[in-house]
Amino acid sequence: MKTQKLSLRKIVSYLNNPDEDGGFWLPNIQRPFVWSEDQICRLFDSILRQYPISTLLIWKTKMGVRRRKFIDNFREDHRHHLSTFKVPDDDKKKCLVFDGQQRLQSLYIGLRGSYDGKELYLDILSAELALPDDVRYKFKFLDPQLAVFPHIRFKDIVFSDDKPRLIADGIAAQAGRTLSTSETDKLKDHVDLIRETFFNESGIGYQELDSIDQANLYTEDDVVEIFIRANSGGTRLGKSDLLFSLLTSAWEEADDKMEILLDELNMQGFAFTRDFILKTCLTLLGQGARYEVAKFRKSGVREAIEGKWDNIIAATKDVADFVQGSTFIRCDKALPSYLVLIPLVYLRYHYPTAWSTKKDVELYLLRSLLAGAFGGTPDQLIDDIVSKLTDIKTFDLNEVFGVIRSAGRSLELTDDRFWAIGYSSENIHILFNLWYRDFNYTPTFAGNMPQIDHVFPQSALKTVKSPNPNTGKMDIMKYREGDRNQLANCMLLTAAENGAGGKSDTPPDEWFKDKDKAYLDRHLIPRDQTLWKLDRFEDFIAERKKLIKAKFTYLLSVRGDSNVVQSNAKKT
Secondary structure (H helix, E strand, O other): OEEEEEOHHHHHHHEOOOOOOOOEEEEOOOOOOOOOHHHHHHHHHHHHOOOOOOOEEEEEEOOOOOEEOOOOEEOHHHHOOOHHHEEOOOOOOEEEEEEOHHHHHHHHHHHHOEEOOEEEEEEOOOOOOOOOOOOOOOEEEEOOOOOOOOEEEHHHHHOOOOOHHHHHHHHHHOOOOOOOHHHHHHHHHHHHHHHHHHHOOOOEEEEEEEOOOOOOOOOHHHHHHHHHHHHHOOOOOOHHHHHHHHHHHHOOOHHHHHHHHHHHHOOOOOOOOHHHHHHHHHHHOOOOOOOOHHHHHOOOHHHHHHHOHHHHHHHHHHHHHHHHHHOOOOOHHHOOOHHHHHHHHHHHHHOHHHHHHOOOHHHHHHHHHHHOOOOOOOHHHHHHHHHHHHHHOOOOHHHHHHHHHHOOOOOOOOHHHHHOOEOOOOOHHHHHHHHOOOOOOOOOOHHHOOEEEEOOOHHHHOOOEEEOOOOOOEEEEOOOHHHHOEHHHEEEEOHHHHOOOOOOOOOHHHHOOOOOHHHHHHOOOOOOHHHHOHHHHHHHHHHHHHHHHHHOHHHHOOOOOHHHHHHHHHHO
């Protein structure tokens, strides 16, 4: 392994450039670029502050390894649509980046491209003293048509061939005014700093695995192992990313197939991930749900995933279609744990006749999700349920619930747990998906999703004061966050109802005054209009709690008869 160094300016010229030592590229085992604008700006701030940005890991090879270009003009949709940037396989010399993608991609966007149409600018007069965690050099992505002094397009300084003095004079001329002596000095100092930092031949180091001069030293399997070891100790890649790297090294079309599947699954606003798919694959093939690299190294496992892929995705899509079309779950927020679906995919995959009945599946989802049965790390629970399904070859709710309880996981929704559901609770969308079954949770545009709103606006409740026990003055906020955000003060509105010209901060006595009985009943609003006044907030909450509890009594049964519970759920 050789250690190399290049200037930051030079290494950027290596990206996507086959004339520079074969060029630097991204192997397809790399995950999508995930850094935000702010993270990119902080990287450049770190560079100018002389903070170390770590070394890179590069593999130099002539092997036909599938790779893609670094993105110059980045858009948000590039995160999951990378096929556009793939480079045809060849046996020419190339350098593949195994560790450092996020940093190099950020440098490339900032110095050669744009982020959602905006380019990287530096406030050339910034750089006040700052704490280590604060930003000192103020970088920002701006529309070039709107950028004005002191914001200077950063790449114009880095890649200018003029002397620093001439660059500084040119920037000063853009000010449209005479700069003060201190401003002029700061400008010149910053130009000198930028040129010195980005021209420094030791600006960034990388470790090079050379499979050209030493062709037998690193095989592709060796490199995959190095990739895994290099990344497993950090947070840049998750376990699913590492496992997928093994899959893609054996199955050429794996990343394309995965991308297509996730796009199809998520068309209706869900958020299925590669993590879910890989865990599902392992489970369906009898390998258990837990991630272990050794499982993907087993003879035949990767080949089995490739060979059975069509059947795997068919089972996964069928379950996803059923959940979205036939249960109370109609949006991503109502599915806090996607792992609850893996036993259902297993049933559909291995026992399609049993799946066709779909008996009690909705109740299984309802109680498991509301009680948080699949929270934490449920790998063993998934394996235990799958083992039970294998034994009985059907979906028996009592048997499945028995497995969940035997694992020490609760299925009970107590009064306390139910009323803990509020505005910010992950379970409020589960409850509201069930409550408001007639709402459209799959609008064409994401901005039209139904919205949770406060019946009594927070702004109004914050004005209500209680006496200060120390001073006697009415200066203590009476209704704290928990009071304002409680379930009985929440309702679901369409985007149009809660948007401009809609409810917004309208008090309930004004909002409900023209609404018909059907509207009030849908939202479980007490008919007594005197309760809609701000000074009756507590009385309103007490009465609405009664209505909510009456609607969801079946959920609050400790165990209950499953048939009764299921029947009541369908009425809700």
